[in-house]
Amino acid sequence: MSAFDHDHSQDDPRLSRRKVLECMTWAGTGVLWSISGGVPHALGLIDSAQAAEPTGLTFLQISDSHIGFDKPANPNVIGTLEEAIGRIKAMPVKPSFMIHTGDISHLSKASEFDDADRIISQARLDVHYVPGEHDFIDEEVKLYRERYGRGTKGSGWYSFDASGVHFIGLVNVVDLKAGGLGNLGAEQLAWLEDDLRGRSKSTPIVVFAHIPLWTVYPTWGWGTEDGARALDYLKGFGSVTVLNGHIHQVMQKVEGNVTFHTARSTAFPQPAPGAAPSPGPMKVADDKLRGLLGIASIIFKPGDERLAIIDTPLQG
Amino acid sequence: MTSVALRNICIRVAVLAVMTACMTAARCEDLAVMIDNFTFEPAQLTIKVGTTVTWKNRDDIPHAVVSAGKFRSKTLDTDDSYSFTFTSPGDYAYFCSLHPHMTGMIKVE
Numbered sequence: 192m193s194a195f196d197h198d199h200s201q202d203d204p205r206l207s208r209r210k211v212l213e214c215m216t217w218a219g220t221g222v223l224w225s226i227s228g229g230v231p232h233a234l235g236l237i238d239s240a241q242a243a244e245p246t247g248l249t250f251l252q253i254s255d256s257h258i259g260f261d262k263p264a265n266p267n268v269i270g271t272l273e274e275a276i277g278r279i280k281a282m283p284v285k286p287s288f289m290i291h292t293g294d295i296s297h298l299s300k301a302s303e304f305d306d307a308d309r310i311i312s313q314a315r316l317d318v319h320y321v322p323g324e325h326d327f328i329d330e331e332v333k334l335y336r337e338r339y340g341r342g343t344k345g346s347g348w349y350s351f352d353a354s355g356v357h358f359i360g361l362v363n364v365v366d367l368k369a370g371g372l373g374n375l376g377a378e379q380l381a382w383l384e385d386d387l388r389g390r391s392k393s394t395p396i397v398v399f400a401h402i403p404l405w406t407v408y409p410t411w412g413w414g415t416e417d418g419a420r421a422l423d424y425l426k427g428f429g430s431v432t433v434l435n436g437h438i439h440q441v442m443q444k445v446e447g448n449v450t451f452h453t454a455r456s457t458a459f460p461q462p463a464p465g466a467a468p469s470p471g472p473m474k475v476a477d478d479k480l481r482g483l484l485g486i487a488s489i490i491f492k493p494g495d496e497r498l499a500i501i502d503t504p505l506q507g
Numbered sequence: 508m509t510s511v512a513l514r515n516i517c518i519r520v521a522v523l524a525v526m527t528a529c530m531t532a533a534r535c536e537d538l539a540v541m542i543d544n545f546t547f548e549p550a551q552l553t554i555k556v557g558t559t560v561t562w563k564n565r566d567d568i569p570h571a572v573v574s575a576g577k578f579r580s581k582t583l584d585t586d587d588s589y590s591f592t593f594t595s596p597g598d599y600a601y602f603c604s605l606h607p608h609m610t611g612m613i614k615v616e
Contacts, residue, residue: 262567262585298569298584324605328569328582369575369602370610411545412608469544472567 247492248354251279251289251316252399254436255456257325258307259297264459264472265480268297272310274505275457275486279314286488287353289316292436292454293323293364293401299334308338322347323401323437324364348379350386356491357390359383361400363415373402373415380417384424395430395491395498403435405444405451408464413438422449432489432498438470440483441502452500455485481506539563540611542570542583545603547611554593554615561590570609574601 256272265271279286291311296303311318326335327346336347343349346365351358361383363373375383387396398404404421406414415421425431431449439461444451459472460483467473475483485504492498541548542564552560562572564583572580572589577599580589593599593615603609 264567298582325569328571328605330581367604367607369600369607371607410608412606469546469566471545 247490248356249284249286249488249490250353251286252292252434252454252487252489253279253289253311253457254292254401254454255294255323255439255458256291256307256311257294257297257456257458259300259303260458260472262459262472264474265484268458269306269310271481271484271505272307272457274481275484276310276314278486278503278505279316282488286316289314289318290358290360290399290434291318291320292399292434293321294325294436294456295320295323295335295339297325299326299329301329301334304334304338319351319358319360319399320347321360321400322362322364324367327364344382345376345378348382354491356395356397359386359396359398361398361404361421363400363402363404363418368416371416372406372409372412373400373404373418375415375417375421380420380424383421387424387428390428392427393429395432396425396428397432397434397489398425399434401435402437403442403451403453404433405446407438407442407453411464411470413464413470425449430498432500434487434489434500439473441487443500450498450500452487454487455483455502455504457484457486457505460484537561541565542603542609545570545606545609547601547609550610551612551614554613556594556596556615557592558615559590559592560613561588563588569605571604572601573604574599574613577601579604 253275257268258272260268279289295307320339322335322339340347346362348362349360361375361379363375365374366376367374398421400415402415403413404415404418406418408414429448433449433451435451435453436456438453439456439459440453440463441455442453460475461470462473482504485502488501488503490499490501537559538552538554540552540560540562542562543566545566554560562580562583564570564585564587567585569582569584571582572578578591582605583589593613596615599613599615601611601613
């Protein structure tokens with residue numbers, strides 16, 4: 192029995208739609224989510240997820256590689272990123288592309304971005320990036336945009352389409368306000384509203400950004416000040432999936448037609464909200480580390496509007 | 508005398524002026540704010556004009572110290588420090604530009 196075995200009965204979708212904040216929980220080893228008719232269903236743990244036959248679009252999410260971090264929580268972040276990419280290369284079905292939800296580097300050094308690129312490129316997949324706050328701390332704040340900003344708007348937001356799914360990459364780590372959370376800003380929100388205008392409500396939407404767009408734990412800054420504005424624009428769409436990083440742990444929530452999901456880091460784990468004095472890197476026993484790092488793969492099957500998220504730890 | 512030497516003398520005179528102002532003020536001293544567990548400690552400091560405050564990051568994660576329009580540190584990695592000398596009275600609210608829920612206040616009298 193898993194914590195994710197909520198009863199999203201397909202026979203009575205209205206019941207599921209009424210439930211709010213019901214699926215906020217932490218993952219053990221992995222879970223498969225699918226969406227039918229806009230209603231998310233928890234189908235089971237990773238074994239049954241792997242049994243599902245991906246016939247549509249499959250893409251991957253990696254996050255928070257923090258290349259340059261060398262503290263006790265993981266002195267070898269290059270090694271664990273290499274392990275994550277090794278898992279991707281070994282997948283039986285080659286994914287269509289990869290998204291990286293930010294904090295590629297730890298200190299925005301050119302050498303850190305170089306190392307990350309060298310390793311991630313070995314997956315031989317297109318990678319769609321959004322920045323984390325650690326990617327914008329070089330003195331001139333230019334390296335991220337030089338390397339990853341081509342074809343993007345503002346500080347790096349953009350959208351694209353793949354297999355009938357509309358993908359939106361947002362930036363919520365710029366121009367942060369004292370005492371506040373993540374921030375999208377008026378310019379980006381106006382662009383988002385325009386990007387969605389006139390789009391068919393049956394188009395499945397995947398939004399990805401670094402900091403969670405929903406309020407996970409404001410005491411630690413885990414949320415986005417104006418994230419609710421962005422979610423307002425997504426109301427009415429039948430299938431919305433929001434993918435984030437930043438908090439270095441798997442967390443999921445279902446609210447109406449929106450499934451929220453955060454991915455593990457490939458570098459180091461962070462504590463569950465309130466479980467430690469601060470959200471800083473969590474040192475665990477060496478043999479436990481790889482169970483807390485990992486990647487996510489997301490499967491979209493056209494026709495039946497099924498979208499599944501499978502979290503896979505590096506080990507265990 | 509070269510312009511560099513002249514400038515150095517000017518800087519020394521300026522530093523001396525600040526130090527003199529500091530010495531004439533009662534209990535003027537340099538103070539430290541530690542960054543531990545994503546908090547500034549102490550979160551509020553009341554100081555005299557001329558005091559230098561030094562922030563030191565003791566977390567495993569980088570932080571930055573920013574007071575809008577007043578002062579701004581580089582990103583401070585673990586064990587990095589940043590110092591600022593307060594030459595005008597007033598309230599200086601500041602925060603970490605990477606983790607904006609981290610806030611602090613320097614009151615300069």
